[in-house]
Amino acid sequence: EKERVERVFAIGPAIMMKAVADLTRDKGVKTIVSLNSVMVCGMGMCGACRVTADNETKFTCMDGADFDGHKVDFTLLMERLDTYKAEEKASFARWAELEKSNLQG
DSSP, rough: OOOOOHHHHHHHHHEEEEHHHHHHHTOOOOOEEEEEOOOOOSSSSSTTTTETTTEEEEHHHHHEEEETTBBOOHHHHHHTTTTTTTHHHHHHHHHHHHHHHHHOO
């Protein structure tokens, strides 16, 4: 007798969690995803971590970070994750400069 998988937890890149949710949807397996949205304020006021789940606006910092993977709008999530790419790159470059100067001096 085969054992039935009742629940899957997916944590990782949004595209991977989307793929997992797509695979489990047709099988009727509950799928929980842990979203890694950018969180600026941590209180839901700035909206940076906004995500659409079950056709409702949610805030990862207040309502998550775990959501039903079959209800998350992954297309919108992945678009939003790209919003701060330039700032993230600049921040990392600045951090690397500071680390380098700390190691040298």
